[in-house]
Amino acid sequence: MHRFWETIIQPLLETLHPQRIVEIGADQGFNTKNLLTFCDQHDVQLEAIAPLPRFDVEAWQKQYGERLRVHRMLSLNAIPRLERFEAVLIDGDHNWYTVFHELKLIENRSAELGQPFPLVFLHDIGWPYGRRDLYYNPETIPEAYRKPYRKKGIRPDTSELLEEGGGINPHFNNALSENNLQNGVLTAIEDFLRATKEPLELIKIPGFHGLGIIIPGWMLEQNSQFSQRIIKLRPTLPLARHMEMVEEERLALDLQRQEREATIRRLDATVKRTEGQLTEEVQVHENAPQGKIPEAKMLQQRLVESTQALATVQARLTAFEHRKATERKALREEFSKVDQALAIIQAQLVALEQRKATEGAALQRELTGVGKGPT
Numbered sequence: 001m002h003r004f005w006e007t008i009i010q011p012l013l014e015t016l017h018p019q020r021i022v023e024i025g026a027d028q029g030f031n032t033k034n035l036l037t038f039c040d041q042h043d044v045q046l047e048a049i050a051p052l053p054r055f056d057v058e059a060w061q062k063q064y065g066e067r068l069r070v071h072r073m074l075s076l077n078a079i080p081r082l083e084r085f086e087a088v089l090i091d092g093d094h095n096w097y098t099v100f101h102e103l104k105l106i107e108n109r110s111a112e113l114g115q116p117f118p119l120v121f122l123h124d125i126g127w128p129y130g131r132r133d134l135y136y137n138p139e140t141i142p143e144a145y146r147k148p149y150r151k152k153g154i155r156p157d158t159s160e161l162l163e164e165g166g167g168i169n170p171h172f173n174n175a176l177s178e179n180n181l182q183n184g185v186l187t188a189i190e191d192f193l194r195a196t197k198e199p200l201e202l203i204k205i206p207g208f209h210g211l212g213i214i215i216p217g218w219m220l221e222q223n224s225q226f227s228q229r230i231i232k233l234r235p236t237l238p239l240a241r242h243m244e245m246v247e248e249e250r251l252a253l254d255l256q257r258q259e260r261e262a263t264i265r266r267l268d269a270t271v272k273r274t275e276g277q278l279t280e281e282v283q284v285h286e287n288a289p290q291g292k293i294p295e296a297k298m299l300q301q302r303l304v305e306s307t308q309a310l311a312t313v314q315a316r317l318t319a320f321e322h323r324k325a326t327e328r329k330a331l332r333e334e335f336s337k338v339d340q341a342l343a344i345i346q347a348q349l350v351a352l353e354q355r356k357a358t359e360g361a362a363l364q365r366e367l368t369g370v371g372k373g374p375t
């Protein structure tokens with residue numbers, strides 16, 4: 001409902017000059033904060049009805065003092081206790097029984113207090129809860145008015161809840177059916193307007209799940225500034241249809257977003273579960289006594305040992321090859337030295353042979369010369 005604050009609710013409240021405003025369904029306090037700022041500026045009292053408020057009530061009460069009163073109870077119990085009020089914002093339990101009786105009690109309490117019927121804003125008159133009940137707490141709804149419901153998601157293209165998951169709001173208690181008697185927020189408003197004798201008008205603003213404004217005739221008659229604003233708010237039929245089409249598009253995109261977020265949450269959970277299982281398995285294996293290590297782990301150990309053994313053998317082989325190569329080199333050098341020595345000896349032999357031949361020839365010549373000389 002807080003999305004309508006700036007454009008619709010605040011401008012109307014400004015022309016109304018209320019003394020007391022009632023908020024039903026404060027939740028996290030988004031709209032409560034807006035209202036409190038407004039109340040501070042215009043000296044107005046705020047009554048916030050919230051069975052389970054999700055904001056720091058004590059801190060806010062300290063900050064705003066008497067300006068804020070929080071009723072931690074259901075709306076149907078709180079309305080009969082209210083003092084004179086001029087405006088009500090309804091955004092609590094989104095089902096026919098609650099909304100119909102909230103309006104009835106507002107009418108009765110107004111009569112008791114002698115005040116005219118107030119200005120009432122109601123959120124969620126569009127899809128999905130305009131024509132389908134949601135029960136925040138099903139036990140608080142009398143059985144005769146409680147439709148069969150389940151915690152299953154909703155899609156705009158089917159009336160059935162989605163059995164196989166997906167859709168929007170799967171965490172809420174959604175009625176199994178829609179578009180039938182005494183079902184949904186808008187149906188409750190229409191049924192109340194048919195039953196009441198008060199001269200009331202309903203303005204429907206499409207978008208952000210739809211806002212309904214119930215305007216009492218006396219306000220239009222007695223407050224011209226207010227009635228000028230209301231004239232500007234009544235959407236023409238083509239404009240209302242156009243806004244509904246934009247809303248349908250927005251809802252389709254929002255549905256996609258919610259379904260993707262749900263898928264991511266599921267995947268995250270699977271990853272966490274698998275991680276947990278793996279951690280457990282590793283711990284079991286690590287803590288298991290030696291004899292009970294599963295076969296796979298034994299094989300893995302053997303593989304490690306075999307690989308280490310193979311590496312040792314390979315290292316030895318490499319060392320052996322290296323040694324052999326070194327020895328081969330040394331031998332080759334040795335052979336080469338012997339070859340050189342042989343070559344020298346051969347050369348000396350050849351030289352010796354030559355000298356022998358030369359000396360032999362000279363001796364021969366000498367001997368021959370001695371026989372032929374003078375006598």
Ligand SMILES: C[S@@+](CC[C@H](N)C(=O)[O-])C[C@H]1O[C@@H](n2cnc3c(N)ncnc32)[C@H](O)[C@@H]1O
Nearest residue numbers: 001002025026027030031074075091092093136
């Ligand atoms: C949709 S939320 C309200 C959102 C709020 N108005 C905003 O604009 O942010 C509905 C709230 O109504 C409360 N709620 C449910 N049943 C209720 C009841 N019978 N009376 C009052 N509040 C009720 C829920 O606890 C929830 O916090």
